[in-house]
Amino acid sequence: MIRNDWTMAEARSIHALPFPDLLHRAQTIHRAHFDPTAIETASLLSIKTGGCPEDCGYCSQSAHHQTGVKATKLMGTDEVLAAARRAKAAGAQRFCMGAAWRSPKARDMDQLCTMVTGVAALGLETCMTLGMLSPEQVARLKEAGLDFYNHNIDTSPEYYAQIATTRTMEDRLDTVAAVRAGGIKVCCGGILGMGETEEDRISMLVTLATLPTHPDSVPVNLWNEIEGTPVQDRARPVDPFALVRIVSLARILMPASVLRLSAGRTEMSDELQALCFLAGANSIFVGDQLLTTDNPAAWKDADLMARLGMHPAPAKPASAPLAAE
Numbered sequence: 001m002i003r004n005d006w007t008m009a010e011a012r013s014i015h016a017l018p019f020p021d022l023l024h025r026a027q028t029i030h031r032a033h034f035d036p037t038a039i040e041t042a043s044l045l046s047i048k049t050g051g052c053p054e055d056c057g058y059c060s061q062s063a064h065h066q067t068g069v070k071a072t073k074l075m076g077t078d079e080v081l082a083a084a085r086r087a088k089a090a091g092a093q094r095f096c097m098g099a100a101w102r103s104p105k106a107r108d109m110d111q112l113c114t115m116v117t118g119v120a121a122l123g124l125e126t127c128m129t130l131g132m133l134s135p136e137q138v139a140r141l142k143e144a145g146l147d148f149y150n151h152n153i154d155t156s157p158e159y160y161a162q163i164a165t166t167r168t169m170e171d172r173l174d175t176v177a178a179v180r181a182g183g184i185k186v187c188c189g190g191i192l193g194m195g196e197t198e199e200d201r202i203s204m205l206v207t208l209a210t211l212p213t214h215p216d217s218v219p220v221n222l223w224n225e226i227e228g229t230p231v232q233d234r235a236r237p238v239d240p241f242a243l244v245r246i247v248s249l250a251r252i253l254m255p256a257s258v259l260r261l262s263a264g265r266t267e268m269s270d271e272l273q274a275l276c277f278l279a280g281a282n283s284i285f286v287g288d289q290l291l292t293t294d295n296p297a298a299w300k301d302a303d304l305m306a307r308l309g310m311h312p313a314p315a316k317p318a319s320a321p322l323a324a325e
């Protein structure tokens with residue numbers, strides 16, 4: 001059953017279950033909604049890097065921090081389409097284009113729409129992450145054929161102000177609501193390992209799971225260390241079992257959402273990734289690069305899939321559950 005009325009008390013008590021019970025519950029729900037051997041694959045491209053006016057304390061691309069990332073202009077459409085063709089040839093199902101903006105400028109909208117239409121014509125699912133959007137911008141991107149929009153809440157409402165001051169959680173949720181209202185599928189998740197408490201992690205998931213409609217996909221990122229950012233001073237490594245607990249809780253609270261093991265996989269062992277897949281993670285980024293940081297090499301992911309008897313495939317929609325929950 002899909003519920004949008006989860007309480008913190010319920011989420012805390014699920015999160016605190018003995019590990020075998022938590023994992024069993026998460027996997028039972030996972031199997032009721034998805035093929036547990038299928039992993040969705042998405043490929044990322046930074047179409048506009050660095051020089052961002054926002055001050056997100058974790059990010060290599062903020063102009064507020066000295067991270068050594070060079071700012072670029074918006075990439076030309078031909079270059080984007082060439083990268084999308086390579087991603088498709090390498091087996092990606094979805095192509096996600098990211099820009100280091102607070103929000104897109106009116107003058108860029110035509111070009112962004114051309115990119116979406118071109119990527120869709122290659123037979124790839126399309127996703128963009130461009131910062132805040134107005135309802136008008138959502139409508140234009142929808143008309144161009146955009147399938148998904150990524151806009152993360154990043155952390156808990158309680159910890160948010162420690163992470164970014166140039167925007168609020170309400171701003172983020174407004175854009176998420178505009179994307180949903182405009183008929184584009186929502187990709188919304190967050191980051192672990194920025195010095196947040198266990199309570200913050202649970203609160204972030206409860207925030208997502210109590211939206212009027214759950215995000216269609218939920219990226220779970222481990223903070224990729226970036227030298228020169230404020231988060232570096234407060235970051236704490238995430239205990240591997242704490243990650244599995246959070247993935248399990250996300251699966252239980254949002255049974256039909258696709259859960260993407262996103263940034264940070266280069267730091268995860270094969271065994272930890274396998275545990276996350278058992279707990280309900282069913283999507284990964286493929287390809288050597290995320291936006292400005294590394295992702296595992298394609299051969300490593302192919303090898304991991306083969307050793308686990310798993311395969312890249314579109315996640316089964318929630319409307320076609322495989323078995324009773």
Ligand code: SAM
Nearest residue numbers: 059099100101129130131152221222223224263
């Ligand atoms: N500028 C747009 C925005 O912030 O919505 C889109 C790009 S932004 C880089 C996309 C997401 O990447 C962020 O919301 C954050 O969750 C994630 N991210 C950024 N830097 C990260 C890092 N160092 N480690 C893990 N995730 C990160």
Ligand code: DTB
Nearest residue numbers: 098129219262263290291292293
């Ligand atoms: C998401 O949640 N993770 C991706 C995607 N959405 C855009 C981005 C991860 C970025 C990791 C840091 C970097 O490469 O700069």
Ligand code: SF4
Nearest residue numbers: 052054056059062100
């Ligand atoms: Fe800019 Fe997005 Fe990075 Fe924040 S997360 S600094 S909005 S690119």
